[in-house]
Amino acid sequence: MAEVRSSENVPAIQVERLHKYFGKNEVLKGIDFHVDPGEVVCVIGPSGSGKSTLLRCVNRLEEPTDGRIFVEGIDITDPETDLDGVRARIGIVFQQFNLFPHLTVLRNLTLAQQRAKRRSKSEAVDIARHNLEKVGLADREGAYPAHLSGGQQQRVAIARALSMDPDMMLFDEPTSALDPELVGDVLGVMRKLADEGMTMMIVTHEMGFAREVGDRVVFMDGGVVVEQGPPDDVLSNPQHARTQVFLSKVL
Ligand code: ADP
Ligand code: MG
Numbered sequence: 425m426a427e428v429r430s431s432e433n434v435p436a437i438q439v440e441r442l443h444k445y446f447g448k449n450e451v452l453k454g455i456d457f458h459v460d461p462g463e464v465v466c467v468i469g470p471s472g473s474g475k476s477t478l479l480r481c482v483n484r485l486e487e488p489t490d491g492r493i494f495v496e497g498i499d500i501t502d503p504e505t506d507l508d509g510v511r512a513r514i515g516i517v518f519q520q521f522n523l524f525p526h527l528t529v530l531r532n533l534t535l536a537q538q539r540a541k542r543r544s545k546s547e548a549v550d551i552a553r554h555n556l557e558k559v560g561l562a563d564r565e566g567a568y569p570a571h572l573s574g575g576q577q578q579r580v581a582i583a584r585a586l587s588m589d590p591d592m593m594l595f596d597e598p599t600s601a602l603d604p605e606l607v608g609d610v611l612g613v614m615r616k617l618a619d620e621g622m623t624m625m626i627v628t629h630e631m632g633f634a635r636e637v638g639d640r641v642v643f644m645d646g647g648v649v650v651e652q653g654p655p656d657d658v659l660s661n662p663q664h665a666r667t668q669v670f671l672s673k674v675l
Contacts, residue, residue: 434497436461436592436623437482442491444477444647451477453647455491459592464624466634466655469644470670475627478644479596482625483507483514496591512540515585515593519600521577523569523584529556530565533584541588548587555583559613575606579613592623599630611637631675635659643667 437459444452451474459465467475480486481493484500484507492501495510523532533552537543543551556562559579569577578598585593595614599607611633618624618637628634634641635655642652645666651658659675662668 435459435494436463436496437625438494439478439482440492440494442478442481442493443489444474444481444486445489451647452481452488455644455647455649457642457649459623459625461623462621463639464618464622464626464637465640465642466638467625467627467642467644468629468631468634468670468674469650473644474647475644476596479516479594479625479627482594483511483516512588513591515588515590517578517581517585517593517595517598519597521569521574521581521601523577523580525569527568528565529561529567529569529572529580532569532580533587536584537587551587552583555586556580558586558616559583560609573606574602575609578602578610582610582613582617586617592625593617595624595626595628597627597629599628629674631659631671643670645670 435458439455439457442452442455443450455478457478469475477486481488488501492499496513498505498510500507500510527535530549530552533555534545534548537548537551538545553562553565556565559582561576561579561583564572564576572580599610602610611630615637638655640652641655641658643650643658650666651662651664658667659671662671
């Protein structure tokens with residue numbers, strides 16, 4: 425049996441001494457990381473520092489080489505764990521929107537609900553419309569992705585993830601592929617989710633967003649967590665030279 429820790433007061437995500445190699449390249453060098461229920465954690469750091477790999481390990485899109493990862497107290501590195509069950513609790517939004525191009529917005533939102541959640545069509549449609557409303561796209565349900573802006577497509581991707589009723593949302597640079605004028609709408613949706621108490625892990629280069637919306641900022645460099653803390657501390661008064669150098673380039 426997989427180890428299950430007490431279900432009360434456990435972190436949403438708990439990563440312990442996580443190591444990840446790609447071949448001989450050690451890209452995560454013993455990461456300890458957690459996200460508490462209802463917490464918004466922003467992960468920042470230079471390109472190649474291992475942010476995406478960490479995020480992808482959390483639902484085992486990447487196999488950890490060593491270490492343990494608990495999602496709501498369930499050890500997902502245990503071979504006995506029902507991975508599909510754990511993955512169903514985690515919504516993920518990537519830089520690329522990954523919508524099905526041949527399906528309408530509404531169908532993009534109902535397909536997985538009907539297949540994985542076994543919802544009836546009418547229930548799936550109701551939930552889809554509720555979430556399209558939430559991301560400000562109630563009027564675009566009949567559109568195909570190619571007819572939407574990048575920002576709209578990303579908001580559809582968020583609504584699609586929300587339609588699966590996740591306990592937490594992981595975002596990997598959700599605004600990095602967008603034209604600058606489209607970034608604000610997507611961040612606005614994420615801010616709303618944060619206000620509603622959604623548990624979120626967000627890899628981002630949007631330092632203003634991290635400062636205003638994040639409960640905690642985690643700075644990674646070279647496969648380690650260099651420092652973390654309240655956004656104002658990490659972003660305005662970084663303790664480590666590597667953090668200072670990074671921030672001097674991006675702020
Ligand atoms: P970040 O998201 O911080 O930019 P990544 O986690 O994407 O960093 O990458 C960390 C390191 O791991 C990089 O050196 C990258 O080249 C390497 N890497 C990432 N994914 C793979 C992969 N699938 N195969 C081999 N190397 C990879
Ligand atoms: Mg990345």
